[in-house]
Amino acid sequence: FDKDLYEGNELAGVVTGLAWTPVGGDILFIESNVSKGKGQLTLSGQLGDVMKESAITALSYLKSHADDLGIDYKVFSNYDLHIHVPQGAVPKDGPSAGITILTSIASIYTQRKVKNNLAMTGEITLRGKVLPVGGIKEKILAAKRANIKEIIMCYKNRKDVEEIGEQYTKGLTFHYVDYVSEVLEIALLNQKVKKPIQFEFKSEEPKS
Amino acid sequence: FDKDLYEGNELAGVVTGLAWTPVGGDILFIESNVSKGKGQLTLSGQLGDVMKESAITALSYLKSHADDLGIDYKVFSNYDLHIHVPQGAVPKDGPSAGITILTSIASIYTQRKVKNNLAMTGEITLRGKVLPVGGIKEKILAAKRANIKEIIMCYKNRKDVEEIGEQYTKGLTFHYVDYVSEVLEIALLNQKVKKPIQFEFKSEEPKS
Amino acid sequence: FDKDLYEGNELAGVVTGLAWTPVGGDILFIESNVSKGKGQLTLSGQLGDVMKESAITALSYLKSHADDLGIDYKVFSNYDLHIHVPQGAVPKDGPSAGITILTSIASIYTQRKVKNNLAMTGEITLRGKVLPVGGIKEKILAAKRANIKEIIMCYKNRKDVEEIGEQYTKGLTFHYVDYVSEVLEIALLNQKVKKPIQFEFKSEEPKS
Amino acid sequence: FDKDLYEGNELAGVVTGLAWTPVGGDILFIESNVSKGKGQLTLSGQLGDVMKESAITALSYLKSHADDLGIDYKVFSNYDLHIHVPQGAVPKDGPSAGITILTSIASIYTQRKVKNNLAMTGEITLRGKVLPVGGIKEKILAAKRANIKEIIMCYKNRKDVEEIGEQYTKGLTFHYVDYVSEVLEIALLNQKVKKPIQFEFKSEEPKS
Amino acid sequence: FDKDLYEGNELAGVVTGLAWTPVGGDILFIESNVSKGKGQLTLSGQLGDVMKESAITALSYLKSHADDLGIDYKVFSNYDLHIHVPQGAVPKDGPSAGITILTSIASIYTQRKVKNNLAMTGEITLRGKVLPVGGIKEKILAAKRANIKEIIMCYKNRKDVEEIGEQYTKGLTFHYVDYVSEVLEIALLNQKVKKPIQFEFKSEEPKS
Amino acid sequence: FDKDLYEGNELAGVVTGLAWTPVGGDILFIESNVSKGKGQLTLSGQLGDVMKESAITALSYLKSHADDLGIDYKVFSNYDLHIHVPQGAVPKDGPSAGITILTSIASIYTQRKVKNNLAMTGEITLRGKVLPVGGIKEKILAAKRANIKEIIMCYKNRKDVEEIGEQYTKGLTFHYVDYVSEVLEIALLNQKVKKPIQFEFKSEEPKS
Ligand SMILES: [Ca+2]
Ligand SMILES: [Ca+2]
Ligand SMILES: [Ca+2]
Ligand SMILES: [Ca+2]
Ligand SMILES: [Ca+2]
Ligand SMILES: [Ca+2]
Ligand SMILES: [Ca+2]
């Protein structure tokens, strides 16, 4: 019963990732949440160093590309961001949740919905490249079992997918990408979530 | 004599949880307390990393759902919050106190009473899901012995309850939930505690 | 010569506790001290984690019950608090100094004298309960030897006292309590110390 | 497939370094990124202590030579800087990326392009000297394989290059330098990247 | 040549202590120094935890007794304090330098000279008691060899002195004390050092 | 090739020290650098605890003797200071670089040149004494080999020099000192470096 199922896209900031574990693949949920504050970042879910650095890198990327997504940069200093990965007692690490974390925080700051039945796996770099990751076969099996229909991953992982028998990939659409901008274009719908947060900011200090 | 009994609901911020220990189940009390300050969070009671992250996640959830509970968000930056779990020398860990901690801090910030003779166990996620936890049998036995009448837990734990003989669950009402909003609806009475705190805030800085 | 004697109640913030050590019971002194500052808390005396959490819990309790003791809450942000437990080279830990620490800081902030020839032992919880502690027999022997006349402890420790022969408890008065409010009522005299500190505060920011 | 290829110079802040690993040389990318903030420095990519100190030293050097590069020093307190070295799960350490890091942050703050098909390796000191590093042979082989055409290193590493057979260095141009000012002169083009960041600053406090 | 000699009292903030080491007693110098700042405390000289807590306790005591010594409390928030104990590579620990540290910082803040050819050893408590310490015999031999003429210690150490043959204590004057106020009365001369620091403060914020 | 040579005195803040290593003496360079900031101190070069404390002690000494050197104390809170010791991957520790570090930061804050072909070794104390250090023979041999002409050290190290055969010390001038003020008088030329930094300060807050 430890194996999770896809859970819908009603909420901003919740994105489905793919994880490799010693007992097979699984999906996992990246949850992001904002509250009025001063721009503090909180990470939870027993995340290891590499995964924490992925989150920090994703946030830096988003901050420096805020304009492209129509995000007012003042949100970063007027709201706190919390990224959590259930289940809370299970240690998690590695770089492969990078693009999932980015999509999660892009969704929470834009309040845009995430495409339905979509999952993803891939390392993010600070300049916005998507790097290949391991465990593709197990991840695909887990995605299918969890009712995922579309998967985003690095173009360099295409060969790993093609090595798998077609019976396992049937019914799945694969999006191979090189840049995280492509990830966001695929994953973020133009439609906002119901009752989107109306971000409010303190007045700016005067500029010179 | 280490086994505790239910202790009433006169105070805001005190909620009864269920714990699994190597020598059987037990109830435990989550105590929350606020004092004028700048929004600092203090955790005590020899809490492990996972339990600390549960508390932080519960607080983030509450902050971003303050409106739903009629909580003025300014309380979070004008008061310090302390969460303590007696007994102070006993190490505690794990995610299963998540919804108990959330109820405790929701009670302290709303000053609403917690339902009488109620206990609960369940992991919280940042988007407000309740996840199943372990040790259900031992926890139920402990709850009964401690004079608990109603128990809240994740719907996915229902099968664990049904596996227990009826003689052990007789006299107990079970509330199975999927979302923490359901937990708060069951656990928080509309009635406030006696002499509720009247929260006071410094004047806001002007908004743009 | 390591065994200490009771040392009077001339100073605010000095309260006598009871300690269990591998070589028998002993009394110890909790010393609190305030100086103009910004509300920083300093703990010293080679205190372990559990004892530090006791002190933090005692301070939180006092802050949220300042009104009851006539303490102006502004003192907490305008003065630094230092709690020290001599002897500085002896490691100390455990929750049993909880109510002693609370009494010590209540005395320093109210400048009220502590009752003469009084000692105490008991864990504090955040909501103000007093919990039972161990080593009662050794602590009572040490208290008598140190010239203590009255002892405060948790009602649940009464049975530990009654198990001791009367010749050991003769001449000692025991106060059994359930709540820390009872501790303070017994321990704090209405009389202030000589030359009490006149707390001074910076002007408040305007309220809305 | 772990061996990377040169990836162009379209982006500011991305510079190619040369790394020695137990399984041979490789190129690596130093990525720098700025976002509005207060001057915080973030380092990621599982960097060891020595490599972190290299980055801090490079940043100090740049700050005190900002004028020489036409960088308004206010950028350092009005923007956060993030330096990341993919791949995120591979631990990296050592001083040899010093001049590569410097070039990366000089590029991001000036928005100038980095020379095409260029790589570099060398320790930086705070006063701006370039020191020799090890693993030259493996690094050169890796550079060639990765499509690098020009390499900057310390003059003292010249003898290491000359020890290598000409067939391995053919087609490569070597720049031997003593000072990091020479590195920047070679590596930074006058041409800015497309859509360069227009840095904006809060108004200065008045000077005396 | 590791054995030091008394070095005069020309400078404020330099006080001679007595140390026990595995190879016999020695004198040591506590050096205090202030510079304009915000009240930061720096400790150096490879001090262990217990010795650091002694210094912090001494500073707290001094702050809350500033009036008694004519010290303007504003000095504590307008100047940084550094306490150093040479030799920098020799680890030091224990509580016995407590009163020496107190005298050192009292001297630096009052700019009063320390009595000539004086040394001291004793633990300080927060309420201002002096506690006995060990190694008295070795310390006295070291003091004599170092040209010390007067020694301050706890009254409870008198018996340790009396156990030593008179030939070893001849020419030494012993001051036995119970309170640190007695230490300061003996140790601090009314005379200020040459060219005393003229402390300057920023203007106070208005009081209510 | 690991053995360095003297490198001139064109830059402020660069001073030559003498180091003992398991494979013989060597010279090392202390590099200091300032940039506009808030008075933060950064230390790099894999420095151990004792060496870091030396640097902190040197800075405290300089701050409290700023007037003597004509340094405006405002520089300490308006500029950040970075002290680096190449080579970045070589761990360094011990107190013997104390006076070298002091000279380095005195040079950077005064922008005065350091005497040519000069090296030094000696521990610094907070009150400004110079203490003797070890490894004198190896250090002198290294200094000679590195083209050093004058060496400053503690008067108490004179006997170590005199034990060395004259053929090794020929051509070297030794300056024996007791106080760091003597070090600075010898080491700092009145002449400023080329293009000295013109320190700029924010306006002061009004004084009372
Ligand atoms: Ca799962
Ligand atoms: Ca790790
Ligand atoms: Ca219990
Ligand atoms: Ca843990
Ligand atoms: Ca004792
Ligand atoms: Ca512990
Ligand atoms: Ca690679």
Ligand SMILES: [Ca+2]
């Ligand atoms: Ca390291």
Ligand SMILES: [Ca+2]
């Ligand atoms: Ca010595």
Ligand SMILES: [Ca+2]
């Ligand atoms: Ca220790």
Ligand SMILES: [Ca+2]
């Ligand atoms: Ca060298």
Ligand SMILES: [Ca+2]
């Ligand atoms: Ca060390």
